[in-house]
Amino acid sequence: MPTSGTKRSAAAVLAALTLVITAACGSSGGGGSSPATASAPRADVLAVKIDNVAAARPPTGLEKADIVYVEQVEAGLSRILAAYSSDVPSVIGPVRSARETDLELLRQFDEPMLAYSGAQSALRPSIEAAPVDALPPSKAPHAYFRGGDRAAPHNLYLRPGDIPHAATGVNAAEDLGLRFAAPPRGGTPVSGRTVSYPSARFTFTWSADGDQWLVSMDGTPARTASGDRLGAATVVLQDVDVQDSRFRDRGGNSSPFSATVGSGSAAVLRDGRSYDVMWERNTAESATGFTTEDGEPMTFATGQVWIVLVPR
Known part of the structure; x- marks a missing residue:
């Protein structure tokens, strides 16, 4: 009588043969994977914290990002x-320190890499515990460099190719479930919208010629390092609760925390129109969904998406 070990060995051989036969039957003449077993490509997100005070402008590589999040910080x-995922530029910056808001935003992605210049000591345990691949200069000194065009701390730049981190061709926004398609019915024609923080201001002005919302910061047209205007195909003005966190900067200013788990209202700007929508994110692990007044998923214009976290 065969022993149990013999039975397991025979079963293993039979299983292996079954896999081989199945693979052979499912393969095409070109040697590709069967449509039933092929997995869809996923985004491999590189998130970079970018400085945005006047002394840090213009940014380098920001125009290549799939999604640009704008958040309020100290003072x-x-x-x-x-x-970044679909396209990754050769240089990105200037790179600055991370905040608690970043960690909650990035929970939407599948273990993204986070490039940042550092963080206050009280926040470091939270970064280490977060499901991100943290990449400060101390972990990859060869991938960062100081530029000579401006004074520190506004001159730290990242070379993604030295990490290395390559483009995937998969848009990070689509990976979150956002749909790029024709606009829904309705909406209100608008020429522009402005969002103000206590010490910062953003204006988005519709350009029919360029099919984009041109960005201005603090009353000045925002430009890329090459001199072109920064513009977004879609702008989301997302109303969020902003509260003081337990973290403070060296000047004693409280670090604001923008809560992006929950629900609320938002305005989506696309194609020269504004749409009133609702946003919802039930857990930190889930992605943010945007729905129209009819309860249908909001669609986005093809191109870069800016999501501005607006204190409500």
Whole structure:
């Protein structure tokens, strides 16, 4: 009588043969994977925290980001969290320190890499515990460099190719479930919208010629490092609760925390129109969904998406 070990060995051989036969039957003449077993490509997100005070402008590589998040930081100023996947430029910056808001935003992605210049000591345990691949200069000194065009701390730049981190061709916004398609019915024609923080201001002006919302910061047209205007195909003005966190900067200013788990209202700007929508994110692990007044998923114009976290 065969022993149990013999039975397991025979079963293993039979299973292996079954896999081989199945693979052979499912393969095409070109040697590709069967449509039933092929997995869809996923975004591999590189998130970079970018400085956004006047001394740090213009930014380098921001125009290549799939999603540009704008958030309020200490003293009412703003900073940017840029998410790259479909296209990754050779240089990105200037890079600055991370905030608690970044960690909650990035939970939407599948273990993204976070490039940042550092963080206050009280926040470091939260960064280490977060599901992100943290990449400060101390972990990859060869991938960062100081530029000579401006004074520190506004001159730290990242070379993604030295990490290395390559483009995937998959848009980070689509990976979150956002749909790029024709606009829904309705909407209100608008020529522009402005969002103000205590010490920062953003204006988005519709350009029919360029099919984009031109960005201005603090009353000045925002430009790329090459001199072109910064513009977005879609702008989301997302109303969020902003509260003081337990973290403070060296000047004693409280670090604001923008809560992006929950629900609320938002305005989506696309194609020269504004749409009133609702946003919802039930858990930190889930992605933010945007729905129209009819309860249908909001669609976005093809191109870069800016999501501005607006204190309500």
